[in-house]
Amino acid sequence: MIRPFGVGAAGPHVRDLQHRLTATGHWHGPVTGIFDSVTAESVKAFQAQRSIDVDGICGPETWGLLIEAGQRLGDRFLYLRTPHLRGDDVAEVQRMLSTLGFSVGRIDGIWGPLTAAALADFQTNMSLGGDGVCGGRTLQTLQQLVRPLGDASVVAHITERQRLESAGGQLIGRRIAVGEAGGLEPVTASVRREIGRNGAEVLTVHHPDWSTQAAQVNRFGAAVYIGFEVKPAAPSVSYFQGRHFVSRAGQKLATDIADGLEPIFGPIATNGMGLPMLRESAMPAVLCRFERIDALLERNREVADIVAQSTRDLLADQPAA
Structure with a gap:
């Protein structure tokens, strides 16, 4: 696991960073091995392009995405393995399969079981052996x-819609996941009670x-995920957005929750992001971020009501492909 580094760092790891930024078109100067303010701005530009938190610091998430960005289509074999292969080459194959009508789930740049099955199906149809x-x-x-x-690439959006269509606007019998990264147990408890009161598991x-949370909710088979986090930034509700895919169901849920919360907390932004929880979850997912934990805890019951109603509305809706 790489340790975060930023302005003031120097050495081979910074040279490697600058080389990788050069390959993505975000570094145009000499490779000095010194992390200065210009390097920080280049990192910020890359982070913004990849829809993750923009802080100018190279941590594990940014480093991982830089490695993924360096994976060129055709440079390696792609197949199902553990841990799953990741990269821009994976996302491009997913996009092509989706365009041709083979369901890969979401176009997320992660070679999981759905992508492997879609490729095998394509190969079988094209008399290419079907080895995946x-x-x-x-x-x-x-x-x-x-x-x-x-x-x-529309099939990915159709697949997401079909996961929700059978709900009929009800939470009864549906599996819903609610998560937090620390300190917000009272909020998730309130949301759990409110959604559970409507008959959901x-x-x-x-x-x-x-990433650990995403793995847990995927195993649970949740239809929807709602996450909460306190972060020193303007309040926001985020949904998954990748280079070739935007979660339309997640976008609707994020917009509805933000609209409901604004009378309580003031303006709340909605944005598409490639954060691990949003990218790695198999279902429509949103991440609600708040600047002040005290204000959130004080109004957590109202937050629970809004989240439950927005979730019901999502399950009642059938977004167009």
Whole structure:
């Protein structure tokens, strides 16, 4: 696990960072191995492009995304393994499969079971063996078929919609997950009680690592996830947005929650982000961030009411593809 480093750092790790920023088009100066203010601005530009928190510090999340950005299509075989392969090359294959009508789930740059199954299905249809390994021949066939179609990756949105369509606007029998990264147990408890009162089965997750939370709610099979976090920044509600995919269901849920919370907390932004919890969860997910923990704890019952109503509204809605 890489330790975060920023302005003032120097050495081979900074040179490596500057090389990787050069490869992504975010560094145009000499590779000095010195993390100065110009390097920090380049890191911020990369973070903004990847829709993660912009702080100019290279931590594990930023470093991981820099490595992913360096994965070029065709440079390696893509197949199902543990841990899952990640990278821009994975996202591009997912986009092509989705464009051709093969459901990969979400276009998230993570080679999971759905992507592996979609590729195997494509290979079988094209008499390519169906081994689930994306090599040169499979990639060439994908590119030849997709090229005339342009960027029409709609199946991922249809898949997300179908996960919600059967709910009929009810929480009864639905699995809903609620999580927080520390210190907000009273809030998640209130949300759990309110949603549970409407007949849903609710999982509450308390863990400081968002990837761990995503793995737990995926195993639970949640239809929706709502997370809470206190962060020294303007209040916001975020949903998943990647380079080739925006969670429309997550966007609707985020907008409804933000609209409901504004009379209580003032202006609340909604934004698409590639944060680990939002990217790695298999269901529509939102992350509610608040600047002050005391204000949130004081109004947590009202927050619970708004979240429960917004979740009901989401399950009643059938977004267009």
